[in-house]
Amino acid sequence: MTALADSTERAKRRSGYALRPPASLTLICLLAALAGAALIALTMGAAGIPLARLPAALGVWGDAAAGPTLARDQLVLWSIRIPRIAAAAMVGALLAASGAIMQGLFRNPLADPALVGVSSGGALAAAAAIVFTDSQIGQDLRFMQHQLLPIAAFAGSLVTTVILYSIASRSGRTSIAIFLLAGIAIAAIANAGIGLLVFIADDRQLRDITFWMLGSLSGATWPKLATLAPVLGLALVACVSIARGLDVLVLGEAEAFHSGVDVERLKRISIVLVSAMTGVAVSVCGVVGFVGIVVPHLLRLVIGPAHRLLLPASMLLGAVLMVGADTLARTIVAPAEMPIGILTAAIGAPFFLGMLLRQRGLVSL
């Protein structure tokens, strides 16, 4: 390598653009990764179904000789595995996108729905639902006991956001700093409430709450996908509309306003969006940490901070990470299940650290 090439290489690295792949390539790679992860997830599970039997089970081409095995494969695949993989992908997309939006909104790379108490509020309501199903109120609500937990989790997230928002806004203006600080306080209150419920709970409830807090996609069914899908669709549309606003907001609120961005409207949309996305994700799979904070970071290191690309890429990478983590969760300790929250942290965090170290190496070289 010549000295000239070497120096331009170094200059490119320093500018930070050299390693950024084009947007289309990034998205295509992430889509391919998602397809690969889904394919692996399809072939792995406690009930078997190796790759060779997969096409027949999926109905791609029939294999009449398979007989009863085929019927069982199809049932397992369509009523358990596929909805679960789809739910994992959607939840991952929602969590990663809400992390990305929140970080953009707060202009703070540490922001995460868990940090401002939205997840904690949802978890508190879910824990309350677990403990109080034994009480009179629970008896009265028996007719809706199957929906009680997801509804409670969603309502908890939403109520938390509304409280936060009303604390943070005064005469039409929303102070992001107050929002963040109030969020931390509310998270602490919610955690105290969860602690109290843990104290009240008996053995079985305690196990239920603990497993709920660690998150799991077990129990993901078609009806739950029906609640995830509209929110995901809404999120996709909203992401397109707020991407430019979030980009400009980096300059500061006043600058963004003068650049023609309706800052207050942007904040309102973002906050509602994040609470809806987090609330729905929490209601389906409990509290899954780390996806929201790691995925957008990783992508910013690779593709840069522009939200037009960052938001959809976050969704895709979140989906890949979640599908991968869930595949591990349901296979490594089969027939039991590993709570997925453990795995997202165990996979995401070292990867994230590795990226940071590598980035640091590039920057300081």
Place this chain on the structure above:
Amino acid sequence: MTFCRTLALSAAAGGFLLGGTALAAGITVHDARNRDVTISDAGRIVSIGGAITEILYALGFEDRLAGVDSTSLYPAAALRDKPNVGYMRQLSAEGVLGLNPSLVLAAQGSGPKETMDVLEAAKVPLVLVPETFSEAGLIEKIRLVGHAMGADKRAECLTAAVTDDLTQLRELRAKVTRPVRVMFVMSLLNGRAMAAGKNTAANEIIALAGGVNAIDGYDGYKIINDEAIVAAKPDVVLSIQRGKDSVDAETVYLHPAFALTPVAANKTFISMEGLYLLGFGPRTAAAARDLSIQLYPALAPQAEKFKPAAVTANCRL
């Protein structure tokens, strides 16, 4: 008589003379912590654990009970008549010591650890009764409680009845030709089933009733994978009623995984009272018999003939 070794005070309180002789040396009990506890006075007992309370009532020591925990659901008089010190895993040292007990009989696993440490430091004899879910463990539990009360003879009477019941149960079990695969579901929360693996009371009661636990891949109660439920092919789902019954038949039949098993096809969901089914107290053989009748309707005529003695035995004197 050996079983009369007790304080004159408590005997008087009991309303009739047991010929009470206070033991200067006391009784020594080897407990679950693998240490010897010396009991000099079994006059005021706090009983922690449903099975222990049940045994104390069966042996006729209810008058000596100063307090029970909230799992002491049988006989119903226990929680009605005695002060309740709370849930066995969430005990408060002050609550227990405030009853001024001369002996604390607690099931292994009572807690939290801090409370148990305080109780131990308080110099009140604390006996942790071993919790092993087996026939031998059940007999041992009754013997130990009886011995701690200085009532070995009453305990022998009760263990004889229980042993007889277990023998009859074994004969009943021998008639099972095709063991049924049973999955015990502790809770079914938001579609997530928590099922009992090995080393659980549920595993043992299923075996006692002549069934096979459909889950042998793990120990304890864990969230089970949906596909593993399908692979385990349970014939029956067993659960416990908890007042409001968190697991109900319809939820199980509609669950996407159980829907693919014989459970949904044959509508075989069984729910029994929690302490009765899993308590491993004197009524365990009766509970196993009741479960057996539900698992094997064909055996019902024979099972009906088996009248558990432990439930009616009079071992109170």
